[in-house]
Amino acid sequence: xxxxxxxVHTILAEGFDQAAAAGHLDAALDEFMAEVVxxxxxxxxxxxxxxxxxVQITQAARDGKxxxxxxxxxxxxxxxxxxxxxxxxxxxxxxxxxxxxxx
Amino acid sequence: MTVDFxxxxxxxxxxxxxxxxxxxxxxxxERTAGDPLPSCVVELVAGTESVGQSFSDPVVSVHTFCDKxxxxxxxxxxxxxxxxRMLLLFDxxxxxxxxxxxxxxxxxxxxxxxxxxxxxxxxxxxxxxRLGLPYVPNI
Numbered sequence: 741x742x743x744x745x746x747x748v749h750t751i752l753a754e755g756f757d758q759a760a761a762a763g764h765l766d767a768a769l770d771e772f773m774a775e776v777v778x779x780x781x782x783x784x785x786x787x788x789x790x791x792x793x794x795v796q797i798t799q800a801a802r803d804g805k806x807x808x809x810x811x812x813x814x815x816x817x818x819x820x821x822x823x824x825x826x827x828x829x830x831x832x833x834x835x836x837x838x839x840x841x842x843x
Numbered sequence: 844m845t846v847d848f849x850x851x852x853x854x855x856x857x858x859x860x861x862x863x864x865x866x867x868x869x870x871x872x873e874r875t876a877g878d879p880l881p882s883c884v885v886e887l888v889a890g891t892e893s894v895g896q897s898f899s900d901p902v903v904s905v906h907t908f909c910d911k912x913x914x915x916x917x918x919x920x921x922x923x924x925x926x927x928r929m930l931l932l933f934d935x936x937x938x939x940x941x942x943x944x945x946x947x948x949x950x951x952x953x954x955x956x957x958x959x960x961x962x963x964x965x966x967x968x969x970x971x972x973r974l975g976l977p978y979v980p981n982i
Contacts, residue, residue, distance in 0.1 A: 816959060820904070820969050821886075823876075823962035827904055829888035832953075832971065836889035836902060 760804025769801035776808045779837050783830035784810075784818070791818055795830075851978040853892065853899035859938045859945040860885045860903055860929075860974075867928050868921075880910040880965065881921045888971065897978035902953055902971055905929060909966045922968035926956050929972055948975035 759765055777795055784792035791812040799807035810831070812818070821827030857872060864870040870883040883905060890901030907925040909918035932938075932950040939945075954971040961967035 820959040821906075822960060823965070827886050827888060827906075829886075829904070832902060832904075833889045836891055840891040 757804075763803050765804055766801035766806075769804065769806050770797070773797045773801065773806050773808050776834060776838070780808065780810070780830055780834040783828075783833040783837075785828050785830070791815065848981060850980060851897060852981055853901075853976040853978055854943075854945045856890075856899075856901040856903055856974055856976060857885050857887050858940065859947075859976075860905065862940045862945075863932065863938045864905070864925065864928060867924060874906075874908060878908075880908055881918075882908050883925055884908070890973070898948075899976045899978070900973055901976065902973045904969055904971050906961075907956075907968050908961065911964050911966045915966065918966040918968070922956055925968075926970055929970065932972075932974070946977055946979065948977055950974055 756765075760769075774797065777797060780795045781792045784795060786792050791810065791814055794812035794815070795810045796808070797806065798809040798811065799805070809815075810818075817825060818828050819831050820829075861870050861872065864883050864885070868881055868883060869879060870885065871878075872885065874882065874884050886904045886906070888902055888904050890899065892899040892901075905925060907918075907922040909921050911918070929950070930952075932947050936947050937944050938947060951973040952970065953973050954969070956968040956970040959967055959969045
């Protein structure tokens with residue numbers, strides 16, 4: 741056989757990468773990142789709301805790349821915990837939310 | 844009154860990893876002020892589970908705490924031991940807790956060990972791992 745599942749996967753992946761690099765998926769990526777922000781904020785602890793509100797799209801989609809992040813100076817303390825607060829891990833929970841099995 | 848339970852479920856990953864690291868050093872579910880150093884804490888931070896596939900994929904954080912007065916190199920070496928012990932689970936697929944054996948299908952390093960501030964007197968590194976735990980009969 742000339743083709744296999746791996747070859748088909750490679751062809752599809754290359755097509756996707758080319759479309760992403762050309763910016764054809766930027767609108768969809770922005771939409772997805774907005775969903776990521778919503779989920780991340782949902783997992784965020786709230787006292788003053790400063791951390792939750794700092795979760796945002798930090799780099800809008802461009803040529804298939806974008807970035808979501810928490811810009812609060814307390815972001816790492818909230819993610820990993822410290823002597824004074826537990827490990828809330830909102831970023832890790834968000835990643836797992838989107839990794840969960842789709843059944 | 845009787846209450847029914849599922850016959851199969853995944854083992855508790857926190858208990859398993861605490862048992863795995865305890866031969867190395869004092870390890871627990873949480874840290875209390877004044878606990879001896881070095882020590883480790885295992886926290887369950889996230890994860891997924893598929894009942895249909897009878898499989899659980901929890902993500903745990905492993906914190907290694909060291910006395911800052913002993914210096915960063917000593918802390919670095921202690922933290923390396925923790926990570927090396929965890930990496931052994933890539934080849935060792937069982938953790939024995941008393942008479943019970945917990946099966947580990949796979950280990951992934953989600954985040955390599957990294958320095959994260961904990962307090963002015965304690966140095967800490969945190970690493971995160973994903974483990975595959977199959978459902979097993981409840982005993």
